[in-house]
Amino acid sequence: MSVAHGPLFIGHEIYRRSSYGGWHPLRIPRVSTVMDLSRALGWLPAPRFVTSPRARPAALHAFHTPDYVAALRAAEAAQAVSAEVRARHNIGTHANPVFPEMFRRPATSAGAAFLAGELLAQGGTVYAPACGTHHAFPDYANGFCYFNDPVLAILSLRRQGVRRIGYVDIDAHHPDGVEAALGQDPDTLMISVHEENRWPRTGALGDVGGGGVYNLPVPRGCHDDEMALAREALILPAVSDFRPDAIVLQCGADAVLEDPQSKMALSNNAHWAIAAALRPLAPRMLALGGGGYNPWSVGRLWTGLWGTLAGEEIPDRLPPAAEAVLRALTWPGPTRTRVPPEPWLTTLRDPPRGGPIGDEVRTRVAALHERLKVWV
Template sequence: MTPLLLGSDIYRGSSYGTWHPLRVPRVSTVLDLTRAMGWLPASQFRTSPRAKPAALSVWHTPAYLAALQHAEVSGAVDKDARARHGLGTVSNPVFPEMFRRPATGAGASLLAGELLRDGGRIHNPGGGTHHGMPDRANGFCYLNDAVLGILSLKRAGAVRVAYVDIDAHHMDGVEYAFADDPDTLLISTHEEKRWPFTGLIGDAGVGQTFNLPLPRGLNDSEMALARDRLMLPAVELFAPDAIVLQCGADAVDEDPLSRLALSNNAHWDLLAALIQLAPRFLLLGGGGYNPWSVGRLWSGNWAVLSGQDIPDRLPPEAEAVLRGLRFDGNSRGRNPPEHWFTTLRDAPHIGPVRTEVSDRVTYLAGRIVDMPGLSV
């Protein structure tokens, strides 16, 4: 199947609020930038459907879905809905598209599972909402499209699914769903001592969950070690029918909500290696709160997924997209460096591999052969 990108114009102009980290344009930037690069012909774009409550209830509770829809219509939540469902909070505010927007991202992941029945590669940059819980919003995530995408892949015939998550924040919602499922491999790299404060290195589920908390200042060399000694060997040995990669952009150096320091090369290198390891591949977005780093990284993701060459210098049309972005109210947006406008690729962040990183990777790599259901 020709690689597909699933998106929607609902993300254009939709915001969690003028003060919220998700006020910045993200998916719309990816669509504009990939089109400006000539990478997204109409034949490779599919408008994401909006998932209906019946489809979402395969994991989310009907009561929660009803409360989420009611909050969108009424523009408010009462204290009971706030307490039970986590709606109307600082992290998960009431905003005009608070059901329709996440239902669009979830609709794309649900559709992707069906479209990948016979193999292929799909990018859903509006997905990656990995914190959502069955009965409540959590960490900017009203629905959990990652869980829904995995379930859709399994319904479409993928028995074994590997889920890899390189967001700066731990995949607590996905782990809640699949930690006890031996047919789902879970691998998460995330910043230690950062919300949601889950994903400790000893949290192993029934043996196929690998949590790698990493220290501040994580560089490309350290991520390459985790990739080559843990992530790729575990996925290859697991031999999945499908891979889902949550590619949060908040692990790159320029993000305001984390203190990891990767270049976007680390994400692209992992993606390029993973797409070789399963016939079905679903690539999701995730965190990322600097519009330039998100747009550049996720557009490069599509280049890798669809076999495009990333040029050293962007053409004028693509540069205009990046120069048109604004990041008001944040120090990183007041004086953006010139390369945020003219290139997609960051300078590699090569550095020493700290002992604490190598020790954790070595410990988890030693557990790979203990994954259930393997004959090694």
Template sequence: MTGARFITSRIYRGSVYGARHPLSIQRVPAVTDLAVTLGWLGPGRMLTSPRAKPAALTGFHTSRYVAALMAAEAAQHVSPEVRDRHGLGTLSNPVFAEMYRRPATAVGGGMLAAELVADGGVVHNPGGGQHHAMPDRAEGFCFLNEPVLTIRRLLAMGLKRVAYVDIDAHHGDGVEAAFPGSERVRTISVHEARRWPFTGALGDNAGGAAFNLPVGRGFNDTEFALVLEEVILPAVADFRPDAIFLQCGADALAEDPLARLALSNRAHVATALALRALAPRLIVSGGGGYNPWSTARCWAAVWGALAGEVAPDRLPDAAEAVLRALHWHRKGIPDETLLTTLADAPREGPVRDDLRSDVAVLKARLRAVL
């Protein structure tokens, strides 16, 4: 297995969806800068993402949609007809300067990641993870579906099975919808119940290809550890994948404004490390994450763990300066621990009976598959 690689791009630096959009924050630049100041991106570790060509995007998206997205960026305007048909120019998916080039770069990063793990290895592509986009429509801040296109690239390379694990607070509906009934792709999603897009119910299995676990508000580290050990890891191991794609959305963290879960970033690190042992190839993407400090810290901590680095108890001055320089349109000053540390304190708690019951349902289903 080759060493861990990190993919980034200058296009993320300064690019925002709008002044008050949840993605007005600088996430990939902050993760990159944290990793650089910590000395975790030495020679050969950091690569620049290419931009996926339009023809590559039609591996999932319709040519009409790709053309509409490119035209919207060029004109910085969409007609009502395009808005209605393709979901462009909405509050969630607004017109902005890099609305085509930025997601196409995220996809290019995913496809580069697939090439890099051809002979084994680990790649972190924090700019990726846009899991809501549909073939002909933008949805949920996602203009293109990077995980789907990356997984399809892995399969086209000759891999037989790919496991997709999604720990974003929002259900990975676009990825699940792309592989219904598949014997080559298994999707496993743990997400907040009764949260947009309101899909991914416990009984939804996408023709046998998906395992879904909606969890309640306040979902804590203790509960996540149970889910990881009794659902996620067995569902992946049973599938015997050639590669694993981890969508590592940071909106399940306690500080995130768009969800009501209560995880620490230790859950994300534990997931990445545990999955790394189950297949020769691991691709880790970003995803949700709308608090600039908790998101940057989470993805940097995940990268450090994958790269075999040890996070300091207190960040050095240069890394702390990266976090203190972040801006957010929401009022308030972050807790000092979000500015001076990388690893969260554990956020443990009781395991609720309804979660135990739902875990038992999925375990029974896994036994039936076996």
């Protein structure tokens, strides 16, 4: 198990059989789809796949409080929480429900985060699509997130002696939990591009943390050309000037046009282009998943992300075995099961979605670019 000869993919079968509940946005398969598609494409030979361990409770105390970790374990065992526990730890709520694997599933993602830091000690690339739960706080769940595995991954990297870390987040939602934990850390650069006025409604343009925090809220309808501007004028120069020892990319798939949890309008090309451009800027790269609530768009995006990191060519048309993976997916809605258009079943790559760059985006990127020149 080494990154010396190519990137590693950390996954686990728990995601195939686990769901937050039949009504929850995370009722859909995501990581298992990426595993199946990657194997069907021949992109995930056995030596490149690593089964995630489950983080032990004591390890989780690196960021989360013992009382909170104990409360999650107790809630999983009892499949219920008291009103007091619900109020204190924000579990057993509509967003953060009680479900059969409510400790084991996030603890497995946290285990992937810890393992990724260890695997990257000597350099390389690791992909952990089950990670990316960037909203969790030390003592409570938040926004579908029980443990904050981006923070845990960064702490794991630090234990390996990796000091300067660039954290880039292109999820539709602002990474409030990560910024609260590391926004004042001078050895962490944080860049987030997220939809403005979208929950949790943090990450304003003027929120600067300890100086190395760059929040770019973008308006509804943000498209590929606007994200390309953010990439070229903000993300890449900021990361390059920071000279990180490692890059952590949270690559939430909820900013694409088809996702029901945002009003952004990206294609998956935007995410892949950012990952490809960031990879040469540090000796270590950890790519995470995050949001993504359309089973076809998240599966296609995250599989293409793995292909990008692994140096694979995205095919114009999927082979039959990969098509079969996508055709087997379902997306039950409140009133009916949704029917996917044919391109969601036969391709990975979306059509590019460009357009005129809006004045708001141009002005905000320019303002952050100017602050970058002062900061560095």
